[in-house]
Amino acid sequence: MTDSRDTGAARPFAVGAADSHPRPGADGWAPLAGSAQAVVLEILVHGPRPRTQLAERLGLSGPSLTRITKPLLESGLLVERAAQAASGSGRPAIPLDLDPDAHHFVGVKLTHDRLFVVVTDQRGEVLSERDERLPDPSPDAVVAQIARVVSSARDRDDRIRALGVTVGGQVVDRAVVRHAPFLGWDDVPLAERVTAATGLPTWVENDVRALTQAELWFGEGRGLRSFALVTIGAGVGLGLVAAGEVLGGAHSSAGSIGHQRVVVPAVAPSVASLPTCDLGHHDCAGAFVTVSAVEAAAARALGRPVGYDDLLDLAADGHEEARVVVDAAADVLGQLIAGVLNVLDPEAVLLSGEGVRLATIAAAAVDRAIASSTHRSTPAPRLVVQRFRFDEWARGAAAVSIQMHALGR
Numbered sequence: 104m105t106d107s108r109d110t111g112a113a114r115p116f117a118v119g120a121a122d123s124h125p126r127p128g129a130d131g132w133a134p135l136a137g138s139a140q141a142v143v144l145e146i147l148v149h150g151p152r153p154r155t156q157l158a159e160r161l162g163l164s165g166p167s168l169t170r171i172t173k174p175l176l177e178s179g180l181l182v183e184r185a186a187q188a189a190s191g192s193g194r195p196a197i198p199l200d201l202d203p204d205a206h207h208f209v210g211v212k213l214t215h216d217r218l219f220v221v222v223t224d225q226r227g228e229v230l231s232e233r234d235e236r237l238p239d240p241s242p243d244a245v246v247a248q249i250a251r252v253v254s255s256a257r258d259r260d261d262r263i264r265a266l267g268v269t270v271g272g273q274v275v276d277r278a279v280v281r282h283a284p285f286l287g288w289d290d291v292p293l294a295e296r297v298t299a300a301t302g303l304p305t306w307v308e309n310d311v312r313a314l315t316q317a318e319l320w321f322g323e324g325r326g327l328r329s330f331a332l333v334t335i336g337a338g339v340g341l342g343l344v345a346a347g348e349v350l351g352g353a354h355s356s357a358g359s360i361g362h363q364r365v366v367v368p369a370v371a372p373s374v375a376s377l378p379t380c381d382l383g384h385h386d387c388a389g390a391f392v393t394v395s396a397v398e399a400a401a402a403r404a405l406g407r408p409v410g411y412d413d414l415l416d417l418a419a420d421g422h423e424e425a426r427v428v429v430d431a432a433a434d435v436l437g438q439l440i441a442g443v444l445n446v447l448d449p450e451a452v453l454l455s456g457e458g459v460r461l462a463t464i465a466a467a468a469v470d471r472a473i474a475s476s477t478h479r480s481t482p483a484p485r486l487v488v489q490r491f492r493f494d495e496w497a498r499g500a501a502a503v504s505i506q507m508h509a510l511g512r
C-alpha cells in the first residue's frame with residue numbers, strides 16, 4: 104500500500120482551546136431511544152432548528168416535542184440558541200441546537216503499517232490529528248499503541264467519551280475483527296480489548312463502511328437518500344447508502360467487491376501476462392484496481408518498477424504503456440461503478456482512497472466502461488472524486504463512535 108503522506112515522525116496533538124468552554128452534560132449519558140433519537144439525529148446532521156420545524160419534519164405534535172426535548176435541554180445535550188425573528192406576527196422562533204463541544208470522540212484508522220488518529224467534536228469536526236508508524240501489527244502491540252495514543256489525547260482533552268477503530272476487512276457486531284488481511288488478523292475481539300486498555304466505550308467497524316457513515320452525516324453525502332462510495336487503495340471497497348441508511352448486510356459483508364469478477368479489459372493480456380489477486384484470480388476487481396495491482400501491471404508493462412503516482416504522471420504525459428495500464432484499471436473501475444448504478448441507481452457516486460487519482464487521470468476510460476455496461480437510458484452518474492486525506496478515514500472511525508454514543512445504534 105502506498106500512503107501519500109509523509110512517513111516521518113509522529114506529529115503531536117494540536118488540540119484547540121477545549122478548556123474555555125463550559126461543560127454541560129454528564130459523563131454517563133444513556134443512549135437515546137425513539138423520538139429523542141430522531142430529534143438529536145435531525146439536529147446533529149442538519150444543524151439548529153426551531154421546535155415548530157422539528158415537530159413538522161418528524162411528524163410530532165408540539166406538546167410531544169416539548170416533552171421529548173425537555174430532558175435533552177436539562178442534560179445539556181441540546182441548547183437553545185438566540186431567537187430568530189419570526190415572519191408575520193408570530194413569536195420569535197428559538198432554534199434548538201446540539202452543543203458540539205459537550206462530548207468529544209477519538210477515531211483510529213489502522214493500516215498495515217500506520218495508525219491515524221483524530222479527535223472530533225460531536226459534529227465530526229476534526230479538533231486534532233496525529234499519525235504514527237505501526238511497528239508491530241500484532242493485536243497485543245496495536246492495542247497497547249492505541250491505549251498510549253488515547254491516553255495522550257485525554258491528557259489534553261477531558262471531554263473524550265468514546266472511541267471508534269476501523270480496519271480494512273470484515274468486522275462483526277461493531278466489536279470483533281473477523282478477518283483483516285492487511286494486518287494478518289482473524290477473530291480478534293478488538294472492541295473488548297481496547298475498552299479494557301483505555302476504559303472508554305469502543306466500537307470497531309470496517310473502514311469503508313465507517314467512511315460512508317461519515318460522508319452521510321458530515322460530508323458530501325449529507326442530505327442524499329442514496330449514494331455509493333467507491334474506494335481505491337490497498338483494496339477496492341464499496342460503501343452503500345439507501346433510504347438514508349448505510350447498508351451493512353446480513354453478515355456485515357455488504358460492499359465486499361474485491362473479488363467481484365469483471366470482464367478483462369481487451370488490452371490487458373497484450374501488455375503483460377494476466378495479473379492475479381491474492382486468491383489467484385485472473386479476472387477479479389482486485390487483480391486490476393488496487394494500488395499494488397496497478398504497480399505490478401506497470402512493472403510488467405514497462406519492464407521496471409514504477410510507483411503508483413509516477414505511473415499516473417507518465418500516463419498523463421502521454422507515455423503509451425503507462426496509459427494502457429492506467430486505462431485497463433480505469434476500465435475495471437468503470438465496470439464496478441456500472442454494477443452499482445444498475446443495482447442501486449444512487450443519486451451520486453463518491454470516489455475516495457489513496458489511489459483515487461486514477462479516476463481523474465483516466466476519466467475517459469471510466470466513462471466509456473460505465474456507458475458500455477449500463478442501459479442506454481441510464482443517465483450519466485454524478486461522480487464526485489474526493490481529494491484523498493487519511494484523516495477523513497480516521498474521522499469515519501470517530502463517526503461510528505458518535506453514532507453509537509449519541510444514538511446507541
Ligand SMILES: [Zn+2]
Binds near residue numbers: 361362387389390
Ligand atoms: Zn480475486
